[in-house]
Amino acid sequence: MAEERILDDDLVTAEMAEIEVRPDDRVDDERHDQENRLKVDYVSAVRDALDAGDKGAVYDLVEPLHAADIADLIELLGRSERAALARAITDLMTSDVIAELNDYVREDLMEALPAQAVATIAEQLDTDDAVQLIEDLDEADQRAVIAELEPETREAVASALAYPEETAGRLMSRHFVAVPEHMNVGGLIDFLREDGDLEHDFFEVFIIDERHHPVGTCALSWILTTPRGVKLTDVMKRDQTLIPVTMDQEEVALMFQKYALISAAVVDDSGRLVGQMTVDDIVHIISEEAGEDALLLSGAGDGDINEPIVDSYKARVRWLLANLLTASVASTVIAQFEDVIAAMVALAVLMPIVAGIGGNAGTQTLAVTVRAIATNQLTDANTWRAIRREMSIAALNGGTVALVIGGIVAVLFENPLLGGVIGAAMLCNIVIAGFAGVLVPLTLQRFKADPAISSSIFVTMTTDSMGFLVFLGLAVVSGLAR
Numbered sequence: 001m002a003e004e005r006i007l008d009d010d011l012v013t014a015e016m017a018e019i020e021v022r023p024d025d026r027v028d029d030e031r032h033d034q035e036n037r038l039k040v041d042y043v044s045a046v047r048d049a050l051d052a053g054d055k056g057a058v059y060d061l062v063e064p065l066h067a068a069d070i071a072d073l074i075e076l077l078g079r080s081e082r083a084a085l086a087r088a089i090t091d092l093m094t095s096d097v098i099a100e101l102n103d104y105v106r107e108d109l110m111e112a113l114p115a116q117a118v119a120t121i122a123e124q125l126d127t128d129d130a131v132q133l134i135e136d137l138d139e140a141d142q143r144a145v146i147a148e149l150e151p152e153t154r155e156a157v158a159s160a161l162a163y164p165e166e167t168a169g170r171l172m173s174r175h176f177v178a179v180p181e182h183m184n185v186g187g188l189i190d191f192l193r194e195d196g197d198l199e200h201d202f203f204e205v206f207i208i209d210e211r212h213h214p215v216g217t218c219a220l221s222w223i224l225t226t227p228r229g230v231k232l233t234d235v236m237k238r239d240q241t242l243i244p245v246t247m248d249q250e251e252v253a254l255m256f257q258k259y260a261l262i263s264a265a266v267v268d269d270s271g272r273l274v275g276q277m278t279v280d281d282i283v284h285i286i287s288e289e290a291g292e293d294a295l296l297l298s299g300a301g302d303g304d305i306n307e308p309i310v311d312s313y314k315a316r317v318r319w320l321l322a323n324l325l326t327a328s329v330a331s332t333v334i335a336q337f338e339d340v341i342a343a344m345v346a347l348a349v350l351m352p353i354v355a356g357i358g359g360n361a362g363t364q365t366l367a368v369t370v371r372a373i374a375t376n377q378l379t380d381a382n383t384w385r386a387i388r389r390e391m392s393i394a395a396l397n398g399g400t401v402a403l404v405i406g407g408i409v410a411v412l413f414e415n416p417l418l419g420g421v422i423g424a425a426m427l428c429n430i431v432i433a434g435f436a437g438v439l440v441p442l443t444l445q446r447f448k449a450d451p452a453i454s455s456s457i458f459v460t461m462t463t464d465s466m467g468f469l470v471f472l473g474l475a476v477v478s479g480l481a482r
Contacts, residue, residue, distance in 0.1 A: 031065070038069060043076050050077075050084050058088040071100035074109070075306065083112050095124035098133065104306040107136040115141065119148035122157070127174045128281065131160040135170070168252050169245035171285070172266040172275030178206040181215055185235065186228030188218070203263045203278065207236050212272045214265045216240065242267050243277055249285045254376055256282045319457070326461035330355070333465050337472040346413055347475055350422055354471045357401060358429035358463035365390050365437025366459050370451050373441060387438050394434025398427040417480050425471035429463060432470075436462040 031042045042061070049057040062070060062085070070092060074082050086093055086109055098106060098121050110118050110133065118137075122130040122145065134142055134157060142161070146154055156174050163169030179188055188205065205223065207216040216236030226235050241259050243252055243266045255261065256279060266275040334341070334351070341348050369386070372378035378386050406423025410416045440458045441451030474480075 031069075038072055038076065043073065046073065046085070047077065047081060050081055050088070055088040058085065059092075062089050062092060067094060067096035068100045070097045075102050075105050079108060082109060086112070093121070095121050095129075099125060099129050102306050103136065104308070106133065110137055111141065115144035116148050118145045123150060123153055127153070127156045127160065128171050131157055131170060135161060135165070163245055166249045167245065168243050168247045168249065168266050168275075168277060171249055171252075171281055172243075172245070172277055173281070174275045175202075176206060176265075176273075176276040177202050178208050178212075178214075178273055179232070181207050181209055181233050183232050184228065185223060185226045185230045185232065188223060188232060189228065206265055206273055206276070207232050208273055214240065214242065214267065214273045217265070240265065242271075245269075245274060250374070252277055253282050253285045257286075257375075322454075322457050323460070326457055327464070329461055330464040330468055333468045334472070337468075337476070340472055340476055344475070344480065346415075346418060347472065350409065350418075351468055351471060353405065354422065354425050354429055355464045355467035357405075357426060358433045358467045359460055361394065361397060361430045362433035362437045362459040362463045363456065365394070365434050366441060366455055369438050369441045370455065373445055373451055378442075383442065387435070390434045390438045391431065394431045395427075397434075398430030401430060402427040415480075417478060421474045421478055421480055422471065425467070425474055428470045429467040432466050433459070433463045 031038060033039050046058060046061050049061060062073065065073065070089075074085060074097075077085060082105065098109075101109070118133070118141075122133055125133060130153065134145055137145065146157060149157060160170055160172075160174075177192070179191060183191070192205075202220075204220065205218045206214050207218060209215050216233070216238045217240050218232060218236045222235055241255060241261060241264045243255065243264050245266055245268050256264070256277070261279065261282075263276050263278045265273050266277060268274050337347075369378065369390070372386065402423035405426055406419040408419075409422050410419025413419070436459045440462075441455045444451045444453075444455060
């Protein structure tokens with residue numbers, strides 16, 4: 001038996017050695033660095049071939065790449081080079097490549113391609129991906145592409161585009177498995193085996209009534225481990241999470257996170273099953289929303305290096321102008337204490353410290369609050385508890401920083417009173433920063449404004465102006481500057 005096993009193993013090894021290793025099954029050291037990124041030399045070689053107009057050389061360089069790597073290559077090239085590359089590798093521009101592209105890059109490429117070519121790519125994609133591809137086009141281009149689609153795809157895409165952006169109706173997949181509630185397990189298994197149009201990947205089967213309303217779900221594991229004669233209504237899970245087509249994608253993601261869902265049914269206004277959301281869609285949404293909130297807080301627009309310069313300029317300059325106005329408030333406060341600062345130059349040296357530390361403290365609280373609001377951890381039911389919590393943290397932080405800075409200033413300037421003044425000012429400003437970091441986003445939310453968009457402007461204005469006011473005011477009251 002041992003000899004037979006050895007012979008078998010040798011045979012398997014020999015057979016495996018004869019199998020050609022495909023480029024997309026391994027990391028190509030000639031094209032990738034240790035972190036699996038395309039090497040600079042390789043990208044330069046593609047660029048040189050494009051400049052020389054040698055389409056054959058370009059094709060030979062790109063053909064071995066995985067679809068995701070082709071998408072990376074396109075994004076690494078300049079805007080004019082991308083169109084030339086797409087023309088040189090036409091048949092390699094598959095739906096998998098398009099799906100991996102950055103939104104801005106994909107939009108540029110789609111606008112450069114004829115409507116028939118875009119429609120051909122869209123036909124290869126899942127409905128939700130096809131919708132994402134087409135929705136970025138101009139209205140005229142959308143109509144032209146939709147007209148080139150097959151009737152079934154055209155109807156699905158047009159139906160999805162009728163829903164508002166970033167809603168479940170736009171993002172849902174219209175491919176799902178649904179069976180009537182009168183079926184038993186054996187009938188369901190036979191149906192799954194015989195139907196050649198089923199999706200390759202699905203996690204559960206939806207059970208529907210005669211009105212096409214979902215009444216339960218069956219996980220595939222339950223179906224495979226249950227006797228054939230058992231009715232689906234006896235084994236299905238009746239308690240299910242239904243997602244309205246108009247629900248915002250962020251709320252959908254929160255539902256998946258809260259209830260640990262793998263997939264969920266999407267229903268229209270009449271309660272009919274019209275699609276499903278799966279966890280792979282949610283991973284993309286969570287990543288997108290998290291990045292979006294972080295960029296909104298910084299005022300960096302979409303924060304995409306492929307975003308057009310004019311769009312980035314418009315997004316960022318608004319924040320800079322708003323900050324210019326709020327900074328003038330702090331300057332006005334300083335102007336009121338011009339004589340005090342002139343009497344004691346040390347105050348001018350220490351003022352930025354008070355404002356800067358207060359600003360950092362406010363930003364910390366603001367980030368926590370905005371995230372709590374976005375994830376529904378902070379609601380009307382626990383608002384005051386959250387405020388008390390942040391105020392307690394601010395008081396502890398303020399006391400610690402006040403002792404440190406007060407001691408350092410007292411020693412360096414040989415002035416205990418100055419140390420006491422800056423310590424007290426630091427404590428007050430950090431507490432104020434904590435309060436503003438919670439109150440500002442909550443107030444903006446109350447007025448139906450996105451807390452992530454403009455909160456940081458008001459928090460910074462508060463910490464700067466109040467920091468200067470408290471510090472210089474205490475200097476006057478204490479008799480430090482006369």
